[in-house]
Amino acid sequence: KEVETQTKLANVVVLATGGTIAGAGASAANSATYQAAKVGIEQLIAGIPELSKLANVRGEQVMQIASESITNDNLLQLGRRVSELADSKDVDGIVITHGTDTLEETAYFLNLVEKTDKPIIVVGSMRPGTAMSADGMLNLYNAVAVASSKEARGKGVLVTMNDEIQSGRDVSKMINIKTEAFKSAWGPLGMVVEGKSYWFRLPAKRHTMDSEFDIKNIKSLPDVEIAYSYGNVSDTSYKALAQAGAKAIIHAGTGNGSVSSRVVPSLQALRKDGVQIIRSSHVNAGGFVLRNAEQPDDKYDWVVAHDLNPQKARILAMVALTKTNDSKELQRMFWEY
Ligand SMILES: NC(=O)CC[C@H](N)C(=O)O
Numbered sequence: 001k002e003v004e005t006q007t008k009l010a011n012v013v014v015l016a017t018g019g020t021i022a023g024a025g026a027s028a029a030n031s032a033t034y035q036a037a038k039v040g041i042e043q044l045i046a047g048i049p050e051l052s053k054l055a056n057v058r059g060e061q062v063m064q065i066a067s068e069s070i071t072n073d074n075l076l077q078l079g080r081r082v083s084e085l086a087d088s089k090d091v092d093g094i095v096i097t098h099g100t101d102t103l104e105e106t107a108y109f110l111n112l113v114e115k116t117d118k119p120i121i122v123v124g125s126m127r128p129g130t131a132m133s134a135d136g137m138l139n140l141y142n143a144v145a146v147a148s149s150k151e152a153r154g155k156g157v158l159v160t161m162n163d164e165i166q167s168g169r170d171v172s173k174m175i176n177i178k179t180e181a182f183k184s185a186w187g188p189l190g191m192v193v194e195g196k197s198y199w200f201r202l203p204a205k206r207h208t209m210d211s212e213f214d215i216k217n218i219k220s221l222p223d224v225e226i227a228y229s230y231g232n233v234s235d236t237s238y239k240a241l242a243q244a245g246a247k248a249i250i251h252a253g254t255g256n257g258s259v260s261s262r263v264v265p266s267l268q269a270l271r272k273d274g275v276q277i278i279r280s281s282h283v284n285a286g287g288f289v290l291r292n293a294e295q296p297d298d299k300y301d302w303v304v305a306h307d308l309n310p311q312k313a314r315i316l317a318m319v320a321l322t323k324t325n326d327s328k329e330l331q332r333m334f335w336e337y
Helices: 002-008 041-046 072-087 103-113 136-147 236-243 264-272 310-321 327-336
Strands: 010-018 055-065 093-097 120-123 158-161 164-167 190-193 196-199 224-228 248-253 276-281
Touching (some): 010 041, 055 072, 055 136, 103 120, 103 158, 136 158, 136 190, 224 236, 224 310, 236 248, 248 264, 248 310, 264 276, 276 310, 310 327
Parallel strands (some): 010 055, 093 120, 120 158, 224 248
Antiparallel strands (some): 164 190
């Protein structure tokens, strides 16, 4: 009987990349002062013996970094390893441990480019394992629980933080000092309680199996940069980014992606020079940019990022530009993904 239940367990691979979930501080009182990316994946897995009841878990250290330092090459490396594992008959689910600063970017990237319906869960923590009330252990336990469940298949890349199951597309780090850090403007998809998932809604946007993008066909990612907007903003950063070779500039706009009258002529000129201009919003709880509402996008041949925040808009723009440089096609992709 024991052997029978053992063989029925799902095979889950944990790909470790660093972050606070692998962090260590000097004392248990250090919840905010510590070094990220210190503890290896074997030690993290060994610290949660309960994992062996959920799945056959093995770990792989893909990199060991704080996620603010992740590069496009790191993204591609991780994406390719996820894809190889997803293609393997011996793997039922994949968990990625990640720093929380850019976790939402990596989760969205994988959501766009991984051609699999196997569960892919990205997880981090807000406190290092050495701190009181560390959250990494339960977050990782929940990630493995979701990764090993059949119900998680085909739902796109997911994020398990603070007992919630979030869509990797929607979720964003909203506050950096609470364990309740990750939110989606449209709400979580479900909850994990004591290793069991409870689902309430499904992602409506194209992802994974239904995506036209495939990591196997992406050799490199183009340079897409973000320019932040605010009162008294000048066009200096936009021009400098274009000068440095950006193929697209994400306008991290105020409100509904509004553009200062001081900047509009420069963005028109940059577009004429071939740079794609993508209007997004840096409104904290979730921007919502509509085409031709704030600026005449049709006339200027600009693209709107709709509800994608600037950092997620950068991810989609990079992936989309590997396929097309047609602004109408880019806009279609921004509506569909
Ligand atoms: N909570 C965290 O994971 C932040 C640690 C670090 N800055 C990172 O993103 O990797």
